[in-house]
Amino acid sequence: MSERMAGKRVLLTGGVANIGLAIVEAFIAEGAIVSVVDIDVKKGADLEGRFGGKVKFLQADISKEEEIRESIAKAATWMNGIDTLCLNAGIQLSGKAETFSTADWDRVFAINVRANFVFVRESLNFLRQGGRSSVVMMSSLAGKRGAPGLTAYSSSKAAVIGLATTLALELAPEGIRVNAVCPGWIDTPFNQPAINFMGGREKQEAAAKAIIPLGRQASANEVAPLFVYLASDESSYVTAQAINVDGGVYN
Numbered sequence: 001m002s003e004r005m006a007g008k009r010v011l012l013t014g015g016v017a018n019i020g021l022a023i024v025e026a027f028i029a030e031g032a033i034v035s036v037v038d039i040d041v042k043k044g045a046d047l048e049g050r051f052g053g054k055v056k057f058l059q060a061d062i063s064k065e066e067e068i069r070e071s072i073a074k075a076a077t078w079m080n081g082i083d084t085l086c087l088n089a090g091i092q093l094s095g096k097a098e099t100f101s102t103a104d105w106d107r108v109f110a111i112n113v114r115a116n117f118v119f120v121r122e123s124l125n126f127l128r129q130g131g132r133s134s135v136v137m138m139s140s141l142a143g144k145r146g147a148p149g150l151t152a153y154s155s156s157k158a159a160v161i162g163l164a165t166t167l168a169l170e171l172a173p174e175g176i177r178v179n180a181v182c183p184g185w186i187d188t189p190f191n192q193p194a195i196n197f198m199g200g201r202e203k204q205e206a207a208a209k210a211i212i213p214l215g216r217q218a219s220a221n222e223v224a225p226l227f228v229y230l231a232s233d234e235s236s237y238v239t240a241q242a243i244n245v246d247g248g249v250y251n
Helices: 018-029 041-054 065-079 102-130 151-174 189-197 201-211 224-231
Strands: 009-013 033-038 055-059 084-087 134-138 177-183 242-245
Touching: 009 018, 009 065, 009 102, 018 033, 018 041, 018 224, 033 041, 033 065, 041 055, 055 065, 065 102, 084 102, 084 224, 102 134, 102 151, 134 151, 134 224, 151 177, 151 242, 177 224, 224 242
Parallel strands: 009 033, 009 084, 033 055, 084 134, 134 177, 177 242
Antiparallel strands: none
């Protein structure tokens, strides 16, 4: 590997499984050290054991502001600063709008949107010290093109795009870049709620194949390299973007 992330200190949310795990693997391979904030203690311990001193696991419920602040402080202490925020954590809940509860709506927005805002706000002092800092937020193609049964999820991911592009303009004078990544159909367990709503795996695969010009879903490893690019200095002139990784669906 080229070690494009050599010396970079990354705080990553949602890094113990699915696309998040692939991002951790890509960052480590490129020379970064990573503080992973997640709620799954068992998987977090396994991650630390796998990567040794290159990864620090920090348990937190990111729907709670105090736990976000604590995780940022611990990450900054362990890494002696923070250069990159990679805000990947999210939840997906499906259901028809007429039966979807307000409590579930609030939970989706607390995890997918509000937590991202709080992480950026509470990390700004560290990002400012980093020099050429980067924030990368996980949005979704669903944030640009909604789908039945995903009212809350699609709305939250649209909000992430708005948050990322607005913060990018606000923070640009300080040299802090902010971008969003918008995956389409990625073959991970994260999409199970949507698969269930569509009537099962077979129907979902048929629908995906019909709408994706490349004719297939992607793997998590096909999304992670974009996070490396946006976090690295290679993308030093890229900000306020919401970049699709969707096999050509949105064009």
